Amino acid sequence: MKNLANIRDIENVQKLDNEYDLQKALLLDRKLRLMVKEDYSLKAIHDKLVNLIQVFESENWSDSETITDEQVEDSEIARKLVEIERKFILRRKEVIRKRLNSYDMTQQDLGVLLGHKKSYISELINGVSQFSLKDLVIIHRVLRIELSKLIPTYLQNETREKVRYSIVQLNKPKLKLRRKDLIMS
Template structure:
């Protein structure tokens, strides 16, 4: 289940495609700023990410005449979504770290329980740089007795909401219209 962007995959793709990816990249840049002080891997990741951010800003935002109300609206919406994701990931991180402390475990030891051998990979998962797998989150929930809703967000990404909404309109069933309204409320 992908609830947020995988920063390494974004960097591998070579470009930021839209405002949501841009806002997520900005959040990741702030996270990586702190992590870069402790790891060359994160420092290199941040440098590559910042290069992509600059290219996107120059392509999309540099011409004042091309920036219209639609782009500003998209930017505002993307910022809200990215912030909601950031807050969720921070709460999840704190819940996991609290349980690690209670169990007197390190992130590395949690990684062993999950079947991950890399200390860096666990740090990326905990810090929201890479997404956990659904299986990882179920294991964490069972071991630490953390409510699954603390680990898995209930909101949907905007692209999924748009796709589902369009399909609901296409199917044109009255009861589905009620579901459509709930999709937006939950997000």
């Protein structure tokens, strides 16, 4: 499912590929369930996401006889990774809202500042869609929020696996990911 910059990209996703994708989809499902009440245009996206989840679960988790210990372990690791991401997004949301309040600004004002519609700003703040680097730099410069509170410095799942593979291919013993790089603190 790769990292979606915009929740509307779900329309192009054909299937969930792994446990990490499933856990991300479950998190987005919970967020979208609430957001659909405010923005009905997200309903079709939510429905597609629910379908992707159901297909993955029926293909991978429906027969208890075929579920392996490795599958359960992968699921638990993915759940922990997604929980760490969720907590980061929640902290970022709180920091942005607090700073907006200190400047007597609303989310809608932030939308004007960044050139985004109100509904899209809600998606960004709630972590359903990703801020662009330009958005984060503007927030950093104008609202004076540390970049480390705006940009996650851990490697996301796909990137982490690619980097790990590349390090092995390079055969450079001094290059390595530390445990905290692999697990996300």
